[in-house]
Amino acid sequence: MKKQLQVGILGFGTVGSGVLSILKHHENKISQVTGEELNVKKVLVRNTEKNRGALSEGIELTTDAAAILEDPEIDIVIEVMGSIEIAKDYITQALRAGKHVVTANKDLIALHGNELVALAKEYHCDLYYEASVAGGIPILRTIVDSLASDNIQKVFGIVNGTTNFMLSEMTNKNKTYEEALKKAQDLGFAESDPTNDVDGIDAARKMVILTRLAFGMNVELDQIETRGIRNVKLADIEMAKRLGYRIKLIGSAVGMNDSSVHVDVGPVLVPENHPLAGVQNENNAVFVVGAAVGETMFYGPGAGALPTATSVVSDVITVAKNIGLGTTGNVFNSYQHETTITEDKAVESKYYIAIEMQDQTGRFLELTTIFSKSAVGFDQIIQQPLPEASAKVVIVTHTMNKIQQKAVLSTLKETEGMKLLACFKVMEGK
Amino acid sequence: MKKQLQVGILGFGTVGSGVLSILKHHENKISQVTGEELNVKKVLVRNTEKNRGALSEGIELTTDAAAILEDPEIDIVIEVMGSIEIAKDYITQALRAGKHVVTANKDLIALHGNELVALAKEYHCDLYYEASVAGGIPILRTIVDSLASDNIQKVFGIVNGTTNFMLSEMTNKNKTYEEALKKAQDLGFAESDPTNDVDGIDAARKMVILTRLAFGMNVELDQIETRGIRNVKLADIEMAKRLGYRIKLIGSAVGMNDSSVHVDVGPVLVPENHPLAGVQNENNAVFVVGAAVGETMFYGPGAGALPTATSVVSDVITVAKNIGLGTTGNVFNSYQHETTITEDKAVESKYYIAIEMQDQTGRFLELTTIFSKSAVGFDQIIQQPLPEASAKVVIVTHTMNKIQQKAVLSTLKETEGMKLLACFKVMEGK
Numbered sequence: 046m047k048k049q050l051q052v053g054i055l056g057f058g059t060v061g062s063g064v065l066s067i068l069k070h071h072e073n074k075i076s077q078v079t080g081e082e083l084n085v086k087k088v089l090v091r092n093t094e095k096n097r098g099a100l101s102e103g104i105e106l107t108t109d110a111a112a113i114l115e116d117p118e119i120d121i122v123i124e125v126m127g128s129i130e131i132a133k134d135y136i137t138q139a140l141r142a143g144k145h146v147v148t149a150n151k152d153l154i155a156l157h158g159n160e161l162v163a164l165a166k167e168y169h170c171d172l173y174y175e176a177s178v179a180g181g182i183p184i185l186r187t188i189v190d191s192l193a194s195d196n197i198q199k200v201f202g203i204v205n206g207t208t209n210f211m212l213s214e215m216t217n218k219n220k221t222y223e224e225a226l227k228k229a230q231d232l233g234f235a236e237s238d239p240t241n242d243v244d245g246i247d248a249a250r251k252m253v254i255l256t257r258l259a260f261g262m263n264v265e266l267d268q269i270e271t272r273g274i275r276n277v278k279l280a281d282i283e284m285a286k287r288l289g290y291r292i293k294l295i296g297s298a299v300g301m302n303d304s305s306v307h308v309d310v311g312p313v314l315v316p317e318n319h320p321l322a323g324v325q326n327e328n329n330a331v332f333v334v335g336a337a338v339g340e341t342m343f344y345g346p347g348a349g350a351l352p353t354a355t356s357v358v359s360d361v362i363t364v365a366k367n368i369g370l371g372t373t374g375n376v377f378n379s380y381q382h383e384t385t386i387t388e389d390k391a392v393e394s395k396y397y398i399a400i401e402m403q404d405q406t407g408r409f410l411e412l413t414t415i416f417s418k419s420a421v422g423f424d425q426i427i428q429q430p431l432p433e434a435s436a437k438v439v440i441v442t443h444t445m446n447k448i449q450q451k452a453v454l455s456t457l458k459e460t461e462g463m464k465l466l467a468c469f470k471v472m473e474g475k
Numbered sequence: 476m477k478k479q480l481q482v483g484i485l486g487f488g489t490v491g492s493g494v495l496s497i498l499k500h501h502e503n504k505i506s507q508v509t510g511e512e513l514n515v516k517k518v519l520v521r522n523t524e525k526n527r528g529a530l531s532e533g534i535e536l537t538t539d540a541a542a543i544l545e546d547p548e549i550d551i552v553i554e555v556m557g558s559i560e561i562a563k564d565y566i567t568q569a570l571r572a573g574k575h576v577v578t579a580n581k582d583l584i585a586l587h588g589n590e591l592v593a594l595a596k597e598y599h600c601d602l603y604y605e606a607s608v609a610g611g612i613p614i615l616r617t618i619v620d621s622l623a624s625d626n627i628q629k630v631f632g633i634v635n636g637t638t639n640f641m642l643s644e645m646t647n648k649n650k651t652y653e654e655a656l657k658k659a660q661d662l663g664f665a666e667s668d669p670t671n672d673v674d675g676i677d678a679a680r681k682m683v684i685l686t687r688l689a690f691g692m693n694v695e696l697d698q699i700e701t702r703g704i705r706n707v708k709l710a711d712i713e714m715a716k717r718l719g720y721r722i723k724l725i726g727s728a729v730g731m732n733d734s735s736v737h738v739d740v741g742p743v744l745v746p747e748n749h750p751l752a753g754v755q756n757e758n759n760a761v762f763v764v765g766a767a768v769g770e771t772m773f774y775g776p777g778a779g780a781l782p783t784a785t786s787v788v789s790d791v792i793t794v795a796k797n798i799g800l801g802t803t804g805n806v807f808n809s810y811q812h813e814t815t816i817t818e819d820k821a822v823e824s825k826y827y828i829a830i831e832m833q834d835q836t837g838r839f840l841e842l843t844t845i846f847s848k849s850a851v852g853f854d855q856i857i858q859q860p861l862p863e864a865s866a867k868v869v870i871v872t873h874t875m876n877k878i879q880q881k882a883v884l885s886t887l888k889e890t891e892g893m894k895l896l897a898c899f900k901v902m903e904g905k
Contacts, residue, residue, distance in 0.1 A: 067624055067767050078623050078810055181768040186620060187613055193508050194497055194788030320753055320774065337497050338611040338775065338785040344750065345771030355768040358624030372800045380508055 050081050050365055053113035054088045055135055056126030057097065057106070060149055060176075061088065063354025064123060065100045075358070079365040087113045089126065114138045121364055123357060124148040133157055140164045140172065145373060147360040149176035149353055155250035159263060162376060169374030171367055173360035178251045179204055179329040181352025182345040183359065188258045188333060189380075195335035197259040201297035204251040206327035206347035207234045207242040208274050208294040213325045215282050216291060222277065234327055234348075244273035245294065245310040252296040252308050259298060259333070260306050261382035268386055272311035281399060281467050284439050288425060290314035291322040292469065299387070307387035314397050314471040389447035395424065395471035396442045396450060400457060401464040404436040408462070412438065415456045419449045441471055480511050480795055483543035484518045485565055486556030487527065487536070490579055490606075491518065493784025494553060495530045505788070509795040517543050519556065544568045551794055553787060554578040563587055570594050570602070575803060577790040579606035579783055585680035589693060592806060599804030601797055603790035608681045609634055609759040611782025612775040613789065618688045618763060619810075625765035627689040631727035634681040636757035636777035637664045637672040638704050638724045643755045645712050646721055652707065664757055664778075674703035675724065675740040682726040682738050689728060689763070690736050691812035698816055702741035711829060711897050714869050718855060720744035721752040722899065729817075737817035744827050744901040819877035825854065825901035826872045826880060830887060831894040834866040838892065842868065845886045849879045871901055
């Protein structure tokens with residue numbers, strides 16, 4: 046007879062419902078691959094009176110977390126309630142009680158992942174969090190398991206579905222930022238306060254997790270230069286198209302030969318024939334570049350109840366297999382490396398720089414002088430007239446390092462009659 | 476002190492050299508993630524006299540397979556020699572001697588995978604073969620581990636690098652089939668006898684393996700309608716472009732609601748904005764569509780010594796971890812399902828059909844009558860004049876089932892004055 050594993054779920058929102066639905070509908074397959082039966086015993090809810098239909102049949106709903114965390118029968122706790130501090134508290138209690146934990150909480154894992162991983166190890170419990178990055182794409186497991194043999198040089202891609210949806214609307218339907226944000230909010234992709242998404246904070250948190258797994262390094266959020274899409278104008282998107290690019294919000298972690306890592310998040314001009322340029326709407330896509338394997342890409346839905354729930358249940362299946370094999374408590378990612386941040390002089394990129402300036406004789410010379418003083422050359426320059434005797438100048442620079450870039454930007458900002466409109470990285474490969 | 480695991484390698488060709496090189500250069504990381512040290516003790520070669528440089532230092536080269544297969548110290552055997560019968564024999568011996576096996580041999584796994592998996596189970600050994608499909612892309616592990624919670628509905632994509640390289644050359648550089656083949660041969664992507672690649676046999680073998688893992692079904696090669704690219708003309712590629720498509724060799728396994736599966740390989744018109752249309756050169760890309768997760772895609776180098784070797788070494792790492800945990804001998808894929816092939820009437824697609832016919836009054840009516848007799852409608856028709864009073868007609872049909880398609884094609888072939896030039900599937904989604 047198969048052993049029955051008892052599961053407790055913290056949260057009955059969209060992801061929680063998705064998890065219940067998958068566990069129910071794919072019961073046979075799950076039982077076949079794990080050799081165990083999974084039974085959801087209790088779910089933590091805010092309101093036990095709410096009608097949840099057939100999904101909650103036979104399950105005890107409770108508003109008391111302790112009823113789950115202190116239930117000795119429960120083997121596995123699934124945390125899909127969100128928030129940081131309370132979730133951390135509950136997961137800590139669960140691990141201390143010897144329960145295995147699966148969470149989809151990227152904010153929690155980005156901020157307190159190491160601490161929780163150490164706790165799980167101490168109590169010989171499993172702690173998995175595949176759904177915390179890129180929803181339905183099994184990117185964490187791929188980095189840890191399948192690319193374990195390789196030295197990863199670079200991890201980069203589209204890791205925030207909301208902003209990719211908004212940029213897709215702007216690019217494909219000529220919507221303004223405000224229109225795109227409104228549509229994202231109407232469709233439930235963006236919160237009423239969209240700060241975490243549009244300012245790149247969500248993407249930066251995911252890059253913390255990806256960097257930890259790919260490079261074994263712990264980068265703090267404030268070590269990641271993070272810029273969102275709030276300042277991406279339709280005009281920039283159109284200009285980028287004219288130059289053969291699409292603007293995407295890209296998170297990037299690059300390992301250097303000196304064993305340092307540079308992590309940033311920001312709008313990037315991606316060559317139109319690059320696979321990332323074709324990633325539309327709320328989809329995510331992550332490139333992993335390894336010394337041996339070369340370039341690989343993993344693409345799929347970055348969010349959404351069912352894709353996220355799929356990743357959660359895959360983690361639950363892994364835990365169930367580990368329980369069956371008696372191999373729980375082994376740290377998911379054991380690769381560790383001293384964290385060193387790359388110096389500015391070694392961080393190189395091309396840039397797209399848009400400037401508004403008065404359309405006077407000598408201005409253009411002044412502009413080019415600013416760049417040549419920092420020894421920065423141009424790939425392309427486009428000048429467009431604007432109303433009231435001013436002009437917009439768009440420059441795609443040669444590759445420069447971060448010291449040069451900072452010098453150029455600060456001079457541009459100080460120069461009277463010039464206004465810096467935008468400065469985005471440009472991805473090579475055109 | 477860490478335990479040292481002894482490894483024997485069968486074959487010192489390009490993949491074998493890649494494996495040795497990765498094991499050497501990533502020694503520290505591998506030892507950190509596995510908790511074991513891997514030592515390559517012996518390699519089977521054809522000629523021990525050949526100079527292999529630093530890679531073979533400290534390793535015993537032998538021309539006698541028994542020296543490896545019967546060496547009680549050797550824990551893991553890596554088979555990268557190719558061929559079917561001899562490799563099968565050696566792997567059988569290895570498993571019977573209680574050695575774990577990692578192989579990159581797709582032909583062997585497609586033809587004898589089930590038998591070898593059963594043998595591995597019998598002798599409590601691990602048998603892994605990630606590198607057998609899509610080189611550096613960890614697609615098998617992804618299907619088995621990460622999508623275990625989902626019901627997979629469809630697996631399709633570009634699984635042969637050689638033909639994708641050739642089609643890329645034809646599409647992007649207007650080369651003929653013969654020119655593209657010659658370039659692929661010059662670059663070492665194609666064999667001097669390219670049959671296995673260009674006739675789709677290699678892709679079909681990979682689909683056997685993918686179908687086994689995604690659907691738990693054992694499809695035989697002769698149950699897969701397999702067509703290669705030998706009959707793809709530059710004219711078809713140009714016509715496809717004009718219609719908004721790219722021609723790719725696509726392997727596809729589709730699960731139906733009646734729990735049957737339809738597997739085929741052939742040239743397909745892929746909409747130009749579909750991610751598969753952008754997969755260039757020798758790269759591979761596999762879409763996995765799950766009921767819950769939706770569409771995910773895995774992209775990367777489909778072949779090549781180092782990418783393939785990366786997958787081999789990842790498998791070796793998995794085996795080393797299993798040895799450390801004492802969990803070897805568990806079947807990699809335990810999902811099994813009765814194999815049923817979908818009936819023709821339920822297999823549906825649009826088709827691109829190219830016909831050469833005499834340019835006479837009434838001919839066109841005759842042509843349309845053939846289609847309407849089978850109740851097949853048209854999306855698009857293009858007629859082009861050809862020399863000597865004949866014309867080429869290209870049709871993109873409405874969706875039809877396989878019975879209709881066979882009826883139309885057989886009537887076209889029988890009709891005097893008409894010549895069927897091409898019939899390729901057309902992927903939806905434009």
